[in-house]
Amino acid sequence: MREILDIQKQLLPDLMDTMKKRYTVLHHILVSGMIGRRTLAGMLNTTERVLRAEVDFLKEQGLVDVDASGIRISMAGRELLERIEPLVKDLFGLTELEEQLRVHFGLKQVVIVPGDSDASPQVKKELGRAGASVLRKLVTENDVVAVTGGSTMAEVANHLTAAPAMKGIWFVPARGGLGESLEMQANTIASTMAKKTGARYRLLHVPDHLGEEAYQSLIQDTTISEIIQFIRQARMVIHGMGDAMVMARRRKVDRETTESLQREGALAEAFGYYFDRSGRMLHRMPTIGLRLEDIHGMDTVIGVAGGRSKGEAIASVLKYGHEDVLVTDEAAAQEIIRTISSS
Template identity: 30%
Template structure:
């Protein structure tokens, strides 16, 4: 039994035996057929996962997922995975993101995507597509360096895997002035892309920390020392689609914000299914801010990060 099978069998068993959900409810919740739910429950019993309780290293993660959703009512779903000491955290999150997408996406879905190391790893972790004809749309402009982290590169790979198409914002993510930003946003092709982005059924976003050592902005040179200082003075803790916010999820308005070519975070709040994927000690405050700001309603993270989010979230209730 591979890890993917174990994940699904454990989840189905937990929902049925511990949460009391019917097979029909589980099938609808996990986007799988009811006969498959029955087969998975049978395998759970025959393999020994289900005894008096659910015996699996993932059971604790399911408890944590439930606690997250109780603490943050806007969180419609979550996926918490054990962090393996033998595997890089980015690889762990990439595999988790790939597993989630493979489970929820349907033929013809429109998916918004951003940039970053974690999204790159998600794209690399998807080996075969269970569905086809997907459309991907970039939610932020392109990078001038670090090509593998570019939304264009990630979108192109995903479109190839899912035998679909990708639509791009034709502009750098950060430009020299607000006037140039407005020029790009007025371009007809970019207006069409943003209109399409607002219709995305799913969106997959990385969550960045305000840390010059790891930020994509440091890699690309988009932000200089003075801009970092201004962001820190204003209480920035994280960024999504190139826009920064504080620990309460309030968007921070700076000259950088007004030079960024991306779908506004205000619009992200109104999109139906926004998946935030991130993990690590340096991302805890950024994830909390994203949850409080209502920028994501689905979270994919690792067990240690999730526990710290719960701990800090409970202190501020």
């Protein structure tokens, strides 16, 4: 297939450009669910007149449905996108990038979506869709799956759908709440994932950031202790990754600790742990939930994060060496490669 693609690129470059353009239109419609022509034109940075011609073509092919409410993808359109995904990855040059990252970091799988989450909400939605797809393929009956909070994990939850294989599993929060908006908290995301898939869930109603005295008191509570033990049975965790200083502010880390993290070169945060450029763990927040040793013992660790601004942070967590699967976007992947090349 790749050889044929290379020939087409040389002999029919206009055809490849058209294919890319129509794929991008169709894919934006898929991720949006239902969208108006004007909104879609704005997302694609094109005119409504140019877009109308593309949408009319896709409608004639039976790939989209158009009515007064807007444009939505048809079942035939969904099936086509699934079938051509490997071809599209080659078309966008992502297959080679995926393999480069997989080999360098010793990962089982890397999935890269086109674009930059920092620049486009649609790319973040696609990141969520890709994360949901990986999760669906890897879970097995009666698994306990731990999930962290954050906007990317919320997108993963939004793109999960009911499946018979997922009914017996449990979703649990990897840790307590951040004190941020409710929809971004791990508890909310775990319950949303369960409701979307027909699975079960348990919640952990404790704050994420605790003083040592409060931490020791809470872990001795029988109810909380029982839930923590259940969470630590998780076979799989799906989590986000963030910039160390951004996450320190979100977690309301005290000034002394924040300054210490800066001095030591903290670059990334995941699970409440802070890592430097080389992947060395610098600091652990006293949180209730998963510990690093629990993560080390898991069968599958899935990291989902994107955006050029997070490239270095993602590379830092990958260097720690306990990820199995990475789901990211093109801009972050390119930044990770740049980080590798300059180190």
